Amino acid sequence: MKVHLFGATSSPGCSTYGFRQMALDSQAEFGDGVTNFLLHNFYVDDGLISLPSVDEARNLVVSSMKACKNSGLHLHKFTSNRKEVLDVVEKDDRAVEVQNINLDKSVIERVLGGQWCILSDAFKFRIVVSDKPYTRRGILSTVNSVFDPLGFLAPFILVGKLILQELCKENTDWDAPLSDHLRPMWERWRASLPLLVDLSVARCFKPDNFGLVKSAALHHFSDASEKAYGQCSYLQLIDENNSVHCTLVCGKSRVAPLKVLSIPRMELLAATLSVQVSSVLTKELDIQDIQHFFWTDSKVVLGYLANEARRFKVYVAKCVQYIQNQSEISQWKYVASTDNPADHASRGLLASDLVQNSLWFSGPAFLRDPECNQDSHSPKVVDENDPEVRSKNVAFATTHTNDAHAEFDLNRFSHVSSWDRLLKTVALCLRFKEILLSKVRKRTLKSISGPLTVDNLQEAESCVVKLVQRVSFRLDYEALRRMKCAPRSSRDKKSNHQLPRSSIIHRLDPYMDDAGIVRVGGRMPIASGIVAHPAIIPRKGHITSLIVRHFHSVTGHQGRGMTTNAIRSHGLWILGCSSAVSQQIYQCVHCRRTRGAVQEQKMSDLPSDRVQPFPPFTYGAVDYFGPVFDQGR
Structure with missing residues (x-):
């Protein structure tokens, strides 16, 4: 092919x-x-x-x-x-x-969407001011009509973006007329558009008659304001005669988020943008042994980057970590606000001011000095009262005695959606508890990493059952704890009389086993297994619902009897189990779908001859003839 x-x-x-x-x-x-x-x-x-x-x-x-x-x-x-x-x-x-x-004549060639003047070897800008309506839709179309991939016009386009952001804040309709306070700003910006036609940016970084380049460096400037942040990058070339040439490589401007950020955070965003641009330019320019220098007029940002003692909040910490991973602290330098060309990228310029602005297109004057890379400003030390510094947490060690009367808040389990997930969560908490205890007691703990075992899940189940019993049967639990009874054969026959007859578990002849779980008594004290003496669970509660829902699912969504048998076979005795199971089955979506009443098609209306009164035999007849023989007794 x-x-x-x-x-x-x-x-x-x-x-x-x-x-x-x-x-x-x-x-x-x-x-x-x-x-x-x-x-x-x-x-x-x-x-x-x-x-x-x-x-x-x-x-x-x-x-x-x-x-x-x-x-x-x-x-x-x-x-x-x-x-x-x-x-x-x-x-x-x-x-x-x-x-x-x-x-000999000026010829404009389109290059990847841009305009290149062949005669002057410079980039030009094609500006077409169309009669768009003064609406949100028309403003967006006009602002986006200026094609500037390298950001030479970033300060000018920023002004249009800020007007658009104001419209977004007002939440105006796309075709609603422009408000009165924004109309003068938009008219000034739109009127200055034709001035960009005369703007010309040299394509070649190296001018004619420039000597052999012995060193090259990229200088990235960043700045931020309350409304926007931006950066600009300049290529500094030094030839064998120590002549210096500096030119704009690219610029970027971005409006501030609608959620208000502090000025230090905005400055940090601008610094992050400079680092991102430096990575792109290093790859695209393909200049060997090129150096990178980052300039900012925020001493707070320089202090953040040089910090080694303070811990910052998450947002600032991530930005600082990204900058530190992509650059060295020695590359970051301070520049006065008056010499920072990125100030235009964060505040904006009209076309009339941008065309004649040498600071934006050529960089600050000190870049013409071959020794400009030497910086005498030391980073500002971060104050511990800085709002971005994370406050220190002081831990106090106290002794604590287990209080059996302290009631556990079962609402902590309300966010768990299944019995299995609850057991796994509690098992992991118990594992973490053992790790902490081993560190406090300074004893070696065998490795308990890896997946949870059956023993871990059984221990978690016992813990959950005890918590539920201690909260739901508080008085009975304390009475049985004091009795600390074994099965009936080895306990005092009068011990059960300490439970009042009004207790809801009195008729179950309860006792507390060695693990602290209240179980059903009976006449099988020597029987093995938990089926003979199941743990008592209250009738209502989120834990009870999880248990019933779990075993109802395990039994394949069968009826009340099968679910009840599965629960008791597992060693759990729910008070009013049949009622609790019936309620869960009624709420089960799967069961309601599969066991719902069969829908019947609605029958059609009766025809008119079925409902209108007519004499007998109008639509039917009986032919009766004889003789008829009747046999008597």
Whole structure:
């Protein structure tokens, strides 16, 4: 198969794979330069590259065309800011705008959505001020019509974004007219849009007649205000003659969240944004041994990053940890607010102010100094009263005596939805308790890690049963605890008389076993197993509901008798068990679906001849004839 359907889901993937494979196959014949150009400098079918000399560009064009031609691909629509490069390309293979090789006039070429002036080798901006209505929908359309992927116009676009955010706060309709207090702001912003047509940003970072670059550094500035935060990055080049050139690489502005944040947190967000941009630029610029420096006018942020003694709240701690993982504290420096170009990215500028702003496009003046990287400002020490510092927790050790009269709050179990989950939760708590006790008593504890065992779950069940009994039968539980009886054969026959006859468990002849669980008495004291003496559970309560629901599910959603037998076979005796089970079965969604009454189709209406009065034999007749023989007695 040599072609793929245009628009098919698989076509882009197959085309990209074939193109990349062609680049790898041509490496042996045409070298690494062509392969790297085809692999790393193409976006779908557009290839962009900047080379230091005309000869290198000419050789790359010729070799790339041959490599593609050998694989059946036609590389064409070439454009260059140098006439010498276009000389090696046939007229039909050039872009339409430069087919006559007349670079004396200004020619604008579209490059990945942007505007590139070939004559001046600079980026331009195409601005079309359309008559959009002064509504939320119209403002959004106008603001998004300015295409600026590198953020050269970030301070200007920020003003439009802030107006949009105000509309979002007012929760106005998409087609509602603009409010009176926002209309003047929007009109000023919209009126300054045409001024961006005259703005020009040099494409090449390195100017003409600049010497051999001996060092390169990226300087990232960040700043924040109450309404927005932003950053801007500058590339500083130093040649062999110690000449310095600095230019804007990219900028970013973001509006503040609707939830109000403190200024230190906003400054920390801006610093985090600078670190993120530095990672992207390191990969995209592909400059060897490039240094990174981060500048902020917030001494609080510098103190956060240099902190080693204080613990911060979660939000600040995560931001600080991310910045520390992606950068070194020695890379962070202080800059005065007046010299911080990121101040424009956090407060905004109109087009008339942005076009003439050298601080934004060229950076602060101290970047022209080769020794500007030396910083004498020390980070601010974080005060322990800083609102972002987590307060210290002081633990007090006290002795505690178990009070049997203290009532446990069973509402702690109300959030648990199943009996199994409750047992597992309690088992893990008991395991953690053993670990803490072993540390307090300074004794070695055998390894208790790993999944829960059957013994762990049985211990958890005993613990839950005791808690329920202690709360539900408080007076009876205390009386039986004082008696501390064994089965009937070994206890005082009069001991049970200590329970009042009004007790709801008196008729069960209860006793407390060695584990502290109240069980049903009886005439089988020597019988083994928990079935003969099941633990007593109250009639109502969340724990009772969990138990009944669990065994009802275990028995396959069978009836009341099977569920009751399963509960008692497990060693549990619920007071009024039949009633409790019936209630749970009635509430069981699965049972109500499977055992619900069968729906019957509604019968049609009776016909008119069935309900209207008519004389006999109108619609039917009887033919009676004889003779009829009747036999008597």
